[in-house]
Amino acid sequence: xxxxxxxxxxxxxxxxxxxxxxxxxxxxxxxxxxxxxxxxxxxxxxxxxxxxxxxxxxxxxxxxxxxxxxxxxxxxxxxxxxxxxxxxxxxxxxxxxxxxxxxxxxxxxxxxxxxxxxxxxxxxxxxxxxxxxxxxxxxxxxxxxxxxxxxxxxxxxxxxxxxxxxxxxxxxxxxxxxxxxxxxxxxxxxxxxxxxxxxxxxxxxxxxxxxxxxxxxxxxxxxxxxxxxxxxxxxxxxxxxxxxxxxxxxxxxxxxxxxxxxxxxxxxxxxxxxxxxxxxxxxxxxxxxxxxxxxxxxxxxxxxxxxxxxxxxxxxxxxxxxxxx
Amino acid sequence: xxxxxxxxxxxxxxxxxxxxxxxxxxxxxxxxxxxxxxxxxxxxxxxxxxxxxxxxxxxxxxxxxxxxxxxxxxxxxxxxxxxxxxxxxxxxxxxxxxxxxxxxxxxxxxxxxxxxxxxxxxxxxxxxxxxxxxxxxxxxxxxxxxxxxxxxxxxxxxxxxxxxxxxxxxxxxxxxxxxxxxxxxxxxxxxxxxxxxxxxxxxxxxxxxxxxxxxxxxxxxxxxxxxxxxxxxxxxxxxxxxxxxxxxx
Numbered sequence: 001x002x003x004x005x006x007x008x009x010x011x012x013x014x015x016x017x018x019x020x021x022x023x024x025x026x027x028x029x030x031x032x033x034x035x036x037x038x039x040x041x042x043x044x045x046x047x048x049x050x051x052x053x054x055x056x057x058x059x060x061x062x063x064x065x066x067x068x069x070x071x072x073x074x075x076x077x078x079x080x081x082x083x084x085x086x087x088x089x090x091x092x093x094x095x096x097x098x099x100x101x102x103x104x105x106x107x108x109x110x111x112x113x114x115x116x117x118x119x120x121x122x123x124x125x126x127x128x129x130x131x132x133x134x135x136x137x138x139x140x141x142x143x144x145x146x147x148x149x150x151x152x153x154x155x156x157x158x159x160x161x162x163x164x165x166x167x168x169x170x171x172x173x174x175x176x177x178x179x180x181x182x183x184x185x186x187x188x189x190x191x192x193x194x195x196x197x198x199x200x201x202x203x204x205x206x207x208x209x210x211x212x213x214x215x216x217x218x219x220x221x222x223x224x225x226x227x228x229x230x231x232x233x234x235x236x237x238x239x240x241x242x243x244x245x246x247x248x249x250x251x252x253x254x255x256x257x258x259x260x261x262x263x264x265x266x267x268x269x270x271x272x273x274x275x276x277x278x279x280x281x282x283x284x285x286x287x288x289x290x291x292x293x294x295x296x297x298x299x300x301x302x303x304x305x306x307x308x309x310x311x312x313x314x315x316x317x318x319x320x321x322x323x324x325x
Numbered sequence: 326x327x328x329x330x331x332x333x334x335x336x337x338x339x340x341x342x343x344x345x346x347x348x349x350x351x352x353x354x355x356x357x358x359x360x361x362x363x364x365x366x367x368x369x370x371x372x373x374x375x376x377x378x379x380x381x382x383x384x385x386x387x388x389x390x391x392x393x394x395x396x397x398x399x400x401x402x403x404x405x406x407x408x409x410x411x412x413x414x415x416x417x418x419x420x421x422x423x424x425x426x427x428x429x430x431x432x433x434x435x436x437x438x439x440x441x442x443x444x445x446x447x448x449x450x451x452x453x454x455x456x457x458x459x460x461x462x463x464x465x466x467x468x469x470x471x472x473x474x475x476x477x478x479x480x481x482x483x484x485x486x487x488x489x490x491x492x493x494x495x496x497x498x499x500x501x502x503x504x505x506x507x508x509x510x511x512x513x514x515x516x517x518x519x520x521x522x523x524x525x526x527x528x529x530x531x532x533x534x535x536x537x538x539x540x541x542x543x544x545x546x547x548x549x550x551x552x553x554x555x556x557x558x559x560x561x562x563x564x565x566x567x568x569x570x571x572x573x574x
Contacts, residue, residue, distance in 0.1 A: 053414040078416040089407040105338040106415040
């Protein structure tokens with residue numbers, strides 16, 4: 001853990017009976033960054049996030065949040081954090097205003113400060129007109145906005161968001177993403193974002209970690225992760241001619257994957273530059289006319305699928321070898 | 326602000342939240358008053374007793390029911406409504422959350438027990454002859470019963486009905502062995518042996534003393550027992566809630 005670490009997870013492990021949900025996960029989150037935590041369902045994302053907020057205690061390992069050991073100084077650590085848990089809700093019987101005030105008071109904000117903060121946040125989140133409405137009267141999108149207000153009212157140094165845009169309409173999703181970016185850039189808040197949504201992670205996160213079967217499978221910037229999965233680089237080509245036989249055009253590139261896409265083809269290979277040259281030469285030799293051609297980096301989604309499928313294959317192999325007599 | 330004061334303030338915030346969310350509702354008030362009253366009248370119907378002699382019993386049972394009625398349901402309700410995680414990951418410690426739950430139950434119980442008391446003073450010949458005993462009985466009883474309520478909330482369940490079953494399974498025997506219905510001296514020997522196991526026995530003893538009745542135990546014994554029960558319930562509650570929290574997925 002460095003002095004600048006917002007989070008230091010050190011060999012965090014969590015067992016539920018025989019099931020190993022999180023297996024010796026270690027990573028650091030740097031202060032000021034938006035850190036994405038990705039993984040398929042059941043990969044251990046939420047359990048890890050819950051260990052980092054202190055809701056779930058680790059079976060072994062240690063978590064330091066804002067420099068405080070969660071096992072011994074949980075309350076001090078939690079004064080620095082705001083949390084939007086995945087399954088949590090607002091108090092349905094309390095008004096929007098009372099819900100925000102509750103969190104402000106639990107974080108020990110003075111009366112004047114909490115009132116000013118709450119007014120500013122409700123205004124920013126478009127909830128000012130609904131301050132007197134009960135939590136139960138809000139739609140899912142408005143409740144999610146309120147939960148963000150509740151997490152932000154204390155002015156946290158570190159914000160935990162577990163699937164904050166899951167199941168929301170486009171407008172609410174955009175608003176919440178904008179607010180995450182503003183909060184990070186404007187207030188310098190560190191954000192720990194658990195999500196399934198690759199586009200969201202790519203758009204918002206400085207670095208991402210990918211969990212697979214309870215283990216940390218990869219951690220880096222989205223760009224670096226895309227570079228590492230070089231085999232998934234590709235070239236997308238469209239021909240003027242309506243009917244093109246891919247077998248003939250791409251025959252010299254034996255061994256490369258070819259996928260039909262709208263009005264064209266996508267050819268995968270480790271060296272897209274060379275691949276593009278080969279395609280142009282092949283098309284020219286066959287008298288075909290290229291309408292457009294471009295090289296493509298793998299998307300974060302492809303990186304994610306590649307890593308998590310590898311994880312699944314390794315786990316299956318482990319399983320098979322351990323079941324041998 | 327030091328850590329203790331911080332947590333004490335957090336407990337106060339949680340007590341106020343509980344009062345708003347769980348206690349200040351007409352059905353809770355009705356249940357808190359009507360149920361113990363009819364419970365007692367059902368017993369009194371079969372016995373020859375003056376109305377004023379029944380007052381300490383009614384006040385004791387009202388206090389017991391109201392102070393321990395909602396507490397067992399708060400944590401299961403919070404789990405069911407998905408608000409529990411929000412509290413646990415706030416700077417309030419688990420002890421502060423439980424203290425807040427206890428404070429709300431205590432205030433609710435003490436306040437509601439004043440209603441039958443006021444009615445009894447107006448409608449019967451009952452008179453308060455030892456206000457200190459009555460006050461000690463109500464306040465310490467409310468703390469002990471509310472602490473019991475917090476302890477009963479500990480099982481790892483989201484279903485309030487399961488907790489209600491457990492709550493009644495524990496609370497009803499505590500009433501029957503407490504000497505609320507029958508003075509201790511008139512109870513069978515086996516019941517006299519069991520009576521000290523119920524915190525309601527000591528509370529009812531103090532309240533009876535407040536109305537000029539004869540105390541079965543010394544005042545210091547009643548006070549020590551109620552304080553001891555409250556501490557024991559809160560320590561056990563803390564331990565069980567922590568254990569339940571370790572099972573969270």
